[in-house]
Amino acid sequence: MLSRVYGVPASDEVPPVAGDELLPEVDEALAEALVDQGEDGTGALGLLRDARSVLVGGVLERPA
Secondary structure, three states, X not given: OOOEEOOEEOXXXXXXXXXXXXXXXXXXXXXXXXXXXXXHHHHHHHHHHHHHHHHOOOOOOOXX
């Protein structure tokens, strides 16, 4: 737990930004193009999926 900020208790937890229905899954064409680029593209695809998951209040798919 962090200290108080502006008289309000601060937290290191980030609430969900958007509902699951507001953020689409990674487009299949984009996913395929990234995977075709090899290891770097596959890593980028994983980061996109992790970012979406965190924004909707989920957990990371890949290990940190």
